[in-house]
Amino acid sequence: MTLFAAIRLPREILFGKGQRQVLPDVAARYGRRAFICTDERFAGTSVFAEMIASLKEASIEVLVHDRTLPDVPRDSVAVCVAEASGFRPDMVIGIGGGSCLDMAKCAALLISHGGRLQDYYGEFKVPGPTLPLIAVPTTAGTGSEVTPVAVISDPERTLKVGISSPHLIAAVALCDPDLTLTCPPGLTAIAGADALTHAIEAFTAARRGTDPTLPQKHVFVGKSGLTDHFALLAIKLLGRSLEKACRDGSDEDARADVMMGALAAGCAFGTAGTAAAHAVQYPVGALTHTAHGLGVATMLPYVMRYNLSVATEEIAETGAALGLPRTGNTPEQAAAATIDEVARLFGAIGIPKTLAELGLPADKVDWTAEQALGIDRLIKNNPRSFDIVAMQRLVKAAYDGDMDAAAT
Numbered sequence: 001m002t003l004f005a006a007i008r009l010p011r012e013i014l015f016g017k018g019q020r021q022v023l024p025d026v027a028a029r030y031g032r033r034a035f036i037c038t039d040e041r042f043a044g045t046s047v048f049a050e051m052i053a054s055l056k057e058a059s060i061e062v063l064v065h066d067r068t069l070p071d072v073p074r075d076s077v078a079v080c081v082a083e084a085s086g087f088r089p090d091m092v093i094g095i096g097g098g099s100c101l102d103m104a105k106c107a108a109l110l111i112s113h114g115g116r117l118q119d120y121y122g123e124f125k126v127p128g129p130t131l132p133l134i135a136v137p138t139t140a141g142t143g144s145e146v147t148p149v150a151v152i153s154d155p156e157r158t159l160k161v162g163i164s165s166p167h168l169i170a171a172v173a174l175c176d177p178d179l180t181l182t183c184p185p186g187l188t189a190i191a192g193a194d195a196l197t198h199a200i201e202a203f204t205a206a207r208r209g210t211d212p213t214l215p216q217k218h219v220f221v222g223k224s225g226l227t228d229h230f231a232l233l234a235i236k237l238l239g240r241s242l243e244k245a246c247r248d249g250s251d252e253d254a255r256a257d258v259m260m261g262a263l264a265a266g267c268a269f270g271t272a273g274t275a276a277a278h279a280v281q282y283p284v285g286a287l288t289h290t291a292h293g294l295g296v297a298t299m300l301p302y303v304m305r306y307n308l309s310v311a312t313e314e315i316a317e318t319g320a321a322l323g324l325p326r327t328g329n330t331p332e333q334a335a336a337a338t339i340d341e342v343a344r345l346f347g348a349i350g351i352p353k354t355l356a357e358l359g360l361p362a363d364k365v366d367w368t369a370e371q372a373l374g375i376d377r378l379i380k381n382n383p384r385s386f387d388i389v390a391m392q393r394l395v396k397a398a399y400d401g402d403m404d405a406a407a408t
Helices: 019-028 046-057 074-084 098-113 185-203 225-247 252-272 276-288 292-307 312-322 331-348 362-373 388-400
Strands: 012-015 033-037 061-065 091-096 133-137 149-152 161-164 172-175
Touching: 012 019, 012 252, 019 046, 019 091, 019 133, 019 172, 033 098, 046 061, 061 074, 074 098, 091 098, 098 133, 098 149, 098 161, 172 252, 185 225, 185 252, 185 276, 185 292, 185 312, 185 331, 225 252, 225 312, 225 331, 276 292, 276 362, 276 388, 292 331, 292 388, 312 331, 362 388
Parallel strands: 012 172, 033 061, 033 091, 091 133, 133 172
Antiparallel strands: 149 161
16 A cells, blocks of 8 residues: 555644743734734733733734634624724734634635635635734634634524635644633533544544545545544543543643644644534534534544444554553454543533434434535545435434444
8 A cells, every 4th residue: 555644734833831922923923913813702811911912012013803703603704804904914813712713714814815705615715825824722622723624604504614725724823721721611621522523533534545636636635644643642632631621720731731632633634634423513513503512522422333343443543542451452342442431531521422412303313414414525534434324323323322323
């Protein structure tokens, strides 16, 4: 077999306690006018005020848009960009959770290339580089600081939509785990579960690298040796520290592990992609209006059980990264124990066990399956293929909490 790998990452990743203090130095390399996207909550914190003051002290003019909303409603992006029209920024800085970073990506895109946001839905629709983006996450989950994707909600569509292009990748990911110390336990759990799902789905994704033009045609190209490296690092860090960070938000070591885990998971799935757990969450989230991380994590053990017959070794290796012993176990036993451990971990941090607990109506199970099956960019990444009957069985199993039924 010819070795194939692909990876797309920011020009620079800076990680560590206190890294927010170098923001002025980083920004100064890109110009003197910074348009900042954040949300109302973080904009009201003393930490944000200190960051803005430090930029101004470095003679960098700033314009702040602090009205980013969850899931980035489409029309809110136009409002944001209109605010920047007379400012003529040299760069965009996103500070906040995944929605703030996605808003910054969309702002950089429209400021650079104009048009409507919906002109860019899908893969490779962005015609060229955008304004440099500096991404400063304040939660540890989405990995948006390193990924080529922005997810938004469009009132004309039932499901959330994505813009996927290497041109959306931030120039700099500046990650300071101290910014997550005040993140409440519930959000820590949801974001961290999202990150672990990213890592496991990227590591167990289909291996599709037979066509040398694949990365030129698709943003997500399946697992490879490079994405596996980042995925396993993420699984290790999240496995050892996510519960700790949820129990004690002041644990700086645990916070650093979880933020590094989310970052590494983003490095993995930003090229490898995610799979069926994410595909099912899109319609589930549209119907239940529950957090993305809750939905993907609820689905993950069932998807792993569905994939067990074709990804036994990868799932067993996931367990080893989580710290489970493999001595004396067959690969099948180790893989089964891994699925049990993922379910246990998610249960310990408050992730619902079934789609019914998420609020999915019983009469929407088949509709959910139909919608999930239609999300080709995710379904083609799943290591075990689907038809509509298989997807209906999987969604019904996750609705009922029947792990055995997920394997059929």
